[in-house]
Amino acid sequence: MKLDVSFLLDVFPLLLSALPTTLLITAVSVSVGFVIGVVIASIRIYRVPYLYPIAVSYVTFIRGTPMLTHLFLIYFGLPLLVDGLASFAGLSFRAASIPLIWFAFISFSIMAGAYMSEVVRSGLLAVNRGQTEAAYAIGMNTWQALRRIVFPQAFATSLPILSNSVIGMLHGSTLAFTVSVVDINAKAQIVATTNWKFFEAYIAAAIIFWGLTIAIERITGHIEKRINRYNRGGVA
Amino acid sequence: MIKLTGITKSFGRNQVLKGIDLHVNKGEVVVILGPSGSGKTTLLRCINYLERPSDGQIVIGDSIVDCKRAGKQDILQLRRKSAMVFQQYNLFKHKTALENVMEGLVIVQKRPKEEARERSVQVLEKVGLGSKLDAYPSELSGGQQQRVGIARALALEPEVILFDEPTSALDPELVGEVLEVIRKIAKEGITMIVVTHEMGFARDVSNHVVFMDGGVIVEEGTPQEIFSSPKEERTKQFLKRITPEWSYTI
Amino acid sequence: MGKEFEITYVFTLFIKLLSALGTTMFIVVASILLGVIVGFLIALPRLYNIPVLRPFSQVFVSFFRGTPVLIQLFLIYYGLPEVLKLLSLDVSRAPVLMFVIFTYALHSGAFISEAIRAAVTAVDRGQVEAAYAVGMNSYQAFSRIVLPQALAVSIPVLANIVIANLKDTSLAFSLGVIELTGKAQTLVTATQHFIETYIALAGIYLLISIGLEKAFNKMERRLLSHERSAVQKAEERASYSLLSSYKGFVTRLKLGKGGSGL
Numbered sequence: 001m002k003l004d005v006s007f008l009l010d011v012f013p014l015l016l017s018a019l020p021t022t023l024l025i026t027a028v029s030v031s032v033g034f035v036i037g038v039v040i041a042s043i044r045i046y047r048v049p050y051l052y053p054i055a056v057s058y059v060t061f062i063r064g065t066p067m068l069t070h071l072f073l074i075y076f077g078l079p080l081l082v083d084g085l086a087s088f089a090g091l092s093f094r095a096a097s098i099p100l101i102w103f104a105f106i107s108f109s110i111m112a113g114a115y116m117s118e119v120v121r122s123g124l125l126a127v128n129r130g131q132t133e134a135a136y137a138i139g140m141n142t143w144q145a146l147r148r149i150v151f152p153q154a155f156a157t158s159l160p161i162l163s164n165s166v167i168g169m170l171h172g173s174t175l176a177f178t179v180s181v182v183d184i185n186a187k188a189q190i191v192a193t194t195n196w197k198f199f200e201a202y203i204a205a206a207i208i209f210w211g212l213t214i215a216i217e218r219i220t221g222h223i224e225k226r227i228n229r230y231n232r233g234g235v236a
Numbered sequence: 237m238i239k240l241t242g243i244t245k246s247f248g249r250n251q252v253l254k255g256i257d258l259h260v261n262k263g264e265v266v267v268i269l270g271p272s273g274s275g276k277t278t279l280l281r282c283i284n285y286l287e288r289p290s291d292g293q294i295v296i297g298d299s300i301v302d303c304k305r306a307g308k309q310d311i312l313q314l315r316r317k318s319a320m321v322f323q324q325y326n327l328f329k330h331k332t333a334l335e336n337v338m339e340g341l342v343i344v345q346k347r348p349k350e351e352a353r354e355r356s357v358q359v360l361e362k363v364g365l366g367s368k369l370d371a372y373p374s375e376l377s378g379g380q381q382q383r384v385g386i387a388r389a390l391a392l393e394p395e396v397i398l399f400d401e402p403t404s405a406l407d408p409e410l411v412g413e414v415l416e417v418i419r420k421i422a423k424e425g426i427t428m429i430v431v432t433h434e435m436g437f438a439r440d441v442s443n444h445v446v447f448m449d450g451g452v453i454v455e456e457g458t459p460q461e462i463f464s465s466p467k468e469e470r471t472k473q474f475l476k477r478i479t480p481e482w483s484y485t486i
Numbered sequence: 487m488g489k490e491f492e493i494t495y496v497f498t499l500f501i502k503l504l505s506a507l508g509t510t511m512f513i514v515v516a517s518i519l520l521g522v523i524v525g526f527l528i529a530l531p532r533l534y535n536i537p538v539l540r541p542f543s544q545v546f547v548s549f550f551r552g553t554p555v556l557i558q559l560f561l562i563y564y565g566l567p568e569v570l571k572l573l574s575l576d577v578s579r580a581p582v583l584m585f586v587i588f589t590y591a592l593h594s595g596a597f598i599s600e601a602i603r604a605a606v607t608a609v610d611r612g613q614v615e616a617a618y619a620v621g622m623n624s625y626q627a628f629s630r631i632v633l634p635q636a637l638a639v640s641i642p643v644l645a646n647i648v649i650a651n652l653k654d655t656s657l658a659f660s661l662g663v664i665e666l667t668g669k670a671q672t673l674v675t676a677t678q679h680f681i682e683t684y685i686a687l688a689g690i691y692l693l694i695s696i697g698l699e700k701a702f703n704k705m706e707r708r709l710l711s712h713e714r715s716a717v718q719k720a721e722e723r724a725s726y727s728l729l730s731s732y733k734g735f736v737t738r739l740k741l742g743k744g745g746s747g748l
Contacts, residue, residue, distance in 0.1 A: 064695035076680035138340035139316035171554035198564035213552035
C-alpha cells in the first residue's frame, strides 16, 4: 500500500484551516435549531391550535427526507422567494448577493430545529408533574418553576441526545461542499484532487471528525456526571 | 384562619366536590377522612390551587380568593400562605435536602442566603435530618424524603400546612418516623389539614375530624364525637370497615 | 437560476425519478442485510467480553459512529483498493455500487451492533435464569427466550437505522451512482427545473420513509402481541404520524452517535 505518511502529516494543517468553517456551521445550526426546537416543542406540548399540525408536518417532513434535499431546496428555492419578494417590495436586493454559507446556515438550522424539537420535547415530558406541583406549592410562579425546577431537570435528562444531535449536525456539515462552502470535507476534496492523494486526505479528514466527535462526547460526559450527581442512586 | 365556602369542583361531567364549607381555626389540626374517591385529596389540592375549584371562595389569613374570578396574582398570594406535603414526597430531584428546603426561602420569600441556610438547617434538625443536609433525594429512604418534604413546608412558616396522605407511599416500617415528626410539629401549634388513613394518628393528634364521602362533608366534630359516637350511617360503616386493621397507635 | 416554476413538472419529474428507485432500494436492502451480519459480528465480542476482539469492536463502532458517512464513503472508495492491493487483489475495476453498499453496510453495522447490545441487555436477567431453571442450555436460552424478546425491543431502533440508511444513500450521488438523488441531478441538468425536481425527490424519500415506518410498526405490534400495554404503545406510535413518534427517535438518538440520521 502506498500510504504516504509524511504527506498525511502535511495534510492536517491544511484541513485544519477549514476547521473554523465546520465548527461555525455546526454552532450556528445547533443554536438556531435549538431556538426553533423550543418553539416547535412548545407548540406540540401545549397543542396550540392551527400551529400544531404545521409543527407536526414540519418535523415529519424534515425527518423523512435526506438533509441533502433540504439543502438543495433552500439553495434553489430561497433565491426565487427572496428575489420575488424583493422586486415586489421594490428593493434592489438580489439573492445573488447572499453569501453561499448562508444557505448552509439556513437549511441546516431548519433541519436541526426538527431534531432539537424532539430533544426539547422528550426532556420536558420526562420531568415528573409532581416536581412542578411542588414548585407551585412552595409559592413559585410559572417562570420560577420552569427556570429553577423544570429546565435543569429537562436539560439533565436530554443531555445525551442533545450531544448526539450536535454530533449529527457536525457530521451533516460535510454536505456544505455541495453549495461550494469549503469545510473540512471540501478542503479534503481539494487537497486530494490537487495532489492526487485521495486516501491520505480522507484519512486525515476522518481522524479530525473522529477526534471532534470524541471530544464532544467527553465534554458532555463530563457535564453529565456533574449535573447528574443527584441521580447517584441509593435507596428509592 | 382558613375558611372555605361552597367549594365545588368538576372534572368534565363528573362533579367531585359538591359544595364544601370548612372552617379551620389558627393552631388547629384537622384530619379529613373518607373512602377513596370521596374527594378529600381534591379538596386539599383546591386549597392551594393545584386544582382550580369550579366555584366557591377560599380565605387563608388576609387572602380572599373568589374562585370564579381568581387572577394569577390572587392564586400566587394564596399559595404563598400555604404549603403542601405530598404523598409521593415530590422533592426536587436535582437539589440536596438542604437546597430543597432553602429553595422556597430564597426564591419565593427572597430571604438572604445565609439566613435561609440557617433557618433550613434548623428545620432539618428538627425533623431529625441534621446529618443528611447534603444528601440528594435519591440517596434518602422514603421516610427521610418525606421528612425533608415536611421540613420544606415548615421552613416557609405558612399559615397552614396541607398533608396529602403523607404516609401512604411509605413502607410500613417507615410510617412511624414520619408520623412522629408530624405529631411533634402539631404540638407546636401549627395549623394543619391532614388527609390520612392513619386512624390512630387522627384520634390522638387532631382537634377536629371531617368525614367526607361522595364529594360532600358527611359529618364533622371532635375526634371523640366522630370515633366514639358517630351520628351518620355512612360514617359508622366507614369506621367499622377501616378501624380493625388500622387500629394500631404509635 | 433555472426555468420558471411549474407545478406540473413536479409530477412528471416524480415519475421520471422513479426509474432510479430500484437502485436506491437495492443499496438499502443489500447494505442493511450485510449490516445485520456485521452488527452481530461486532456485538458478540462485547456481549460475551471476548478479550482481543472486544477492543477491536469498540474502535470499529466508535469510528463508524464518530465520522461522517460522507467521509467514510470517500475513504472506502479510495482507500479499499489500496488496502486490497496489499493482498494482491485488484478491485479497481469493481463497480462503484459495490463500494457504496460496503460503506453503508459497515456504517449501519456499527449502529445495528449497538442496537443488538442494547436490546439483549434490555431482556430481563430473570428470563435467562428461568430458561436455565427449566433445563435449557445457553444456546436454547438465547435463541428461544432472549432473541425473540430482544428483537421486539429493537424494532423501533432498527426502523430508525433503516430510514437513516435510506436518507444516507442520497450521498452516493457524489461518487456518480445514479440512485434517486443522482438521477435528480441529471434531470436538473437536462430540464433546468431545479425546484420541481427537488420537491419531487423529497416527496419520494418522504413516502418511502413513511412506508418503512408503517411496516416496522406493524412488525413490532405482531412481535409484541404477548404484551398488551406494549402493543398499545406501538399502536399509539402508529396513530401518531410515524416520523414524529418520539420514543423510537429518542432510542435511536441514544444509540446513534450522529451521522446516520442526517
